[in-house]
Amino acid sequence: xxxxxxxxxxxxxxxxxxxxxxxxxxxxxxxxxxxxxxxxxxxxxxxxxxxxxxxxxxxxxxxxxxxxxxxxxxxxxxxxxx
Amino acid sequence: xxxxxxxxxxxxxxxxxxxxxxxxxxxxxxxxxxxxxxxxxxxxxxxxxxxxxxxxxxxxxxxxxxxxxxxxxxxxxxxxxx
Numbered sequence: 001x002x003x004x005x006x007x008x009x010x011x012x013x014x015x016x017x018x019x020x021x022x023x024x025x026x027x028x029x030x031x032x033x034x035x036x037x038x039x040x041x042x043x044x045x046x047x048x049x050x051x052x053x054x055x056x057x058x059x060x061x062x063x064x065x066x067x068x069x070x071x072x073x074x075x076x077x078x079x080x081x082x
Numbered sequence: 083x084x085x086x087x088x089x090x091x092x093x094x095x096x097x098x099x100x101x102x103x104x105x106x107x108x109x110x111x112x113x114x115x116x117x118x119x120x121x122x123x124x125x126x127x128x129x130x131x132x133x134x135x136x137x138x139x140x141x142x143x144x145x146x147x148x149x150x151x152x153x154x155x156x157x158x159x160x161x162x163x164x
Contacts, residue, residue: 026119033162037108051133080115080162 001036001066006074009067012059013075021075022082033080039072083118083148088156091149094141095157103157104164115162121154 013031017023021032031039045051046060047068063071095113099105103114113121127133128142129150145153 023117023120026117027123029117029120030115030162033112035105035108035111038105038111041109080112080164082162 001069001071001073003070003074003077005066006070006072006077009071010074013071016055017075018082020082021078030080030082031075032078032082034075036072036076039075040068043068043071083151083153083155085152085156085159087148088152088154088159091145091153092156095153098137099157100164102164103160112162112164113157114160114164116157118154118158121157122150125150125153 016025016028017031021034022030042051043060043063044065046053046056047063049057060068098107098110099113103116104112124133125142125145126147128135128138129145131139142150
């Protein structure tokens with residue numbers, strides 16, 4: 001995926017997952033430095049409903065496969081220590 | 083949770099999630115430095131089947147609430163950069 005495009009797409013995500021991918025909210029996971037392939041599979045699972053989450057369902061609903069690849073590349077590229 | 087007890091319990095987890103909580107396998111998430119509360123909710127979801135995963139279901143099936151609290155404390159305590 002494209003990191004820059006992923007960053008541009010991540011504005012909504014940052015509200016919960018943090019501008020640097022380290023969440024401010026204990027219930028929400030850090031995404032910085034996470035495995036790209038894992039991020040892709042989870043976003044697709046939220047989009048399809050294979051993984052059920054009332055907050056993430058509407059977030060993922062509007063994402064294309066390309067958006068998902070870009071967001072995953074972006075978050076995987078972030079420093080895991082924030 | 084108790085970090086030391088969590089570490090003792092984590093031998094099986096380390097096979098996929100890495101001895102330092104950084105996974106060697108692109109499909110499996112890093113756990114090092116992840117949010118404790120998030121780790122607890124996900125392990126409980128795997129145990130109850132709320133979150134479906136054929137690999138994690140048997141892993142979580144045998145865990146008590148105390149095991150889950152300890153494992154979450156342990157992985158949350160690890161350096162996110164590995």
